[in-house]
Amino acid sequence: MELRDLTCFVAVVEEQSFTKAAERLFIAQPPLSRKIQKLEQELGTQLFERGSRPLQTTSAGHFFYQHATKLLANAEEVKSMTKRVGSAERVIRMGFVASLLYGLLPRIIYSYRQQQPQLKVEVVEMSTKDQIQALKEGKIDVGFGRLRISDPAVRRVLLREERLTVAMHSSHPFSQYKQGIFLADIVDEHQFFYPTTPKPNYTTQIQALFSEHGLTTKRGQEARDIQLALGLVAAGEGICIVPEGANAIQLPYVNYVPLMDADAVSPIYLAMRGMDASDDILALFHCIFQVFDQEGIKYDKELSQQFI
Ligand code: BEZ
Numbered sequence: 455m456e457l458r459d460l461t462c463f464v465a466v467v468e469e470q471s472f473t474k475a476a477e478r479l480f481i482a483q484p485p486l487s488r489k490i491q492k493l494e495q496e497l498g499t500q501l502f503e504r505g506s507r508p509l510q511t512t513s514a515g516h517f518f519y520q521h522a523t524k525l526l527a528n529a530e531e532v533k534s535m536t537k538r539v540g541s542a543e544r545v546i547r548m549g550f551v552a553s554l555l556y557g558l559l560p561r562i563i564y565s566y567r568q569q570q571p572q573l574k575v576e577v578v579e580m581s582t583k584d585q586i587q588a589l590k591e592g593k594i595d596v597g598f599g600r601l602r603i604s605d606p607a608v609r610r611v612l613l614r615e616e617r618l619t620v621a622m623h624s625s626h627p628f629s630q631y632k633q634g635i636f637l638a639d640i641v642d643e644h645q646f647f648y649p650t651t652p653k654p655n656y657t658t659q660i661q662a663l664f665s666e667h668g669l670t671t672k673r674g675q676e677a678r679d680i681q682l683a684l685g686l687v688a689a690g691e692g693i694c695i696v697p698e699g700a701n702a703i704q705l706p707y708v709n710y711v712p713l714m715d716a717d718a719v720s721p722i723y724l725a726m727r728g729m730d731a732s733d734d735i736l737a738l739f740h741c742i743f744q745v746f747d748q749e750g751i752k753y754d755k756e757l758s759q760q761f762i
Pocket residue numbers: 554556557558559562598613614616699722742
């Protein structure tokens with residue numbers, strides 16, 4: 455059995471028709487039908503229900519389809535990784551969610567560039583969800599995100615949990631509460647949630663936090679991104695929960711007040727393909743932990759032992 459046989463089989467299943475599958479594969483229908491027949495002979499079982507229209511798989515065909523798609527995705531992954539390893543100029547592509555730019559990410563990337571001058575480092579902003587797909591397609595090598603999205607092909611490491619703060623107008627009575635406030639204090643406020651990218655996203659995370667405390671926000675409004683949300687806060691329209699790194703965004707009339715609930719945090723994950731264990735990724739971990747050490751940020755030392 456060859457990969458091409460799997461590609462043909464998958465096309466027939468997905469198109470539910472030999473004619474359409476042959477068009478998709480740019481081949482004639484008779485050789486495609488022969489290929490599927492040969493495959494059925496080799497497997498000793500029927501893969502399609504005879505006479506069904508549109509074409510349906512048998513239970514063996516359905517099982518084979520699920521594994522064939524995984525094998526094809528794996529082959530693509532191996533192909534793109536091998537190309538990358540063999541290319542003259544080594545490139546590491548990093549996906550990141552925008553909010554990390556206000557924290558330690560720029561410093562980590564800068565320091566990594568200094569320490570790995572032979573590497574071309576490319577960075578691209580994308581949602582955590584898009585990072586998972588981009589990792590699987592070989593479009594990025596690592597992804598920095600905030601969501602706990604599970605995928606069997608992707609390995610996800612929790613780097614740290616960043617505390618959350620509330621951005622509010624300086625005229626707001628809570629804006630002078632230096633030691634902080636609780637989620638329950640702000641549940642009735644007009645809040646901005648960002649971004650408006652497809653869910654799950656950071657908005658989902660913040661709303662889940664309120665739910666876990668048995669609180670329901672009543673006056674929420676979505677904003678495209680953090681800059682828009684903070685601009686509206688500066689205009690006195692409402693408040694917005696942001697990771698504490700965003701305190702670096704200084705706008706007139708915007709104060710940041712810490713959230714004191716123990717679980718008012720946003721995790722920061724590094725995701726990579728499960729099969730990857732390159733020296734470049736190990737060096738990236740080393741660099742992240744160096745910055746954490748310089749900043750006095752606690753992290754799981756055991757984690758660092760796994761990679762360094
Ligand atoms: C941070 O802002 O703490 C951070 C950002 C990216 C990777 C690790 C940490």
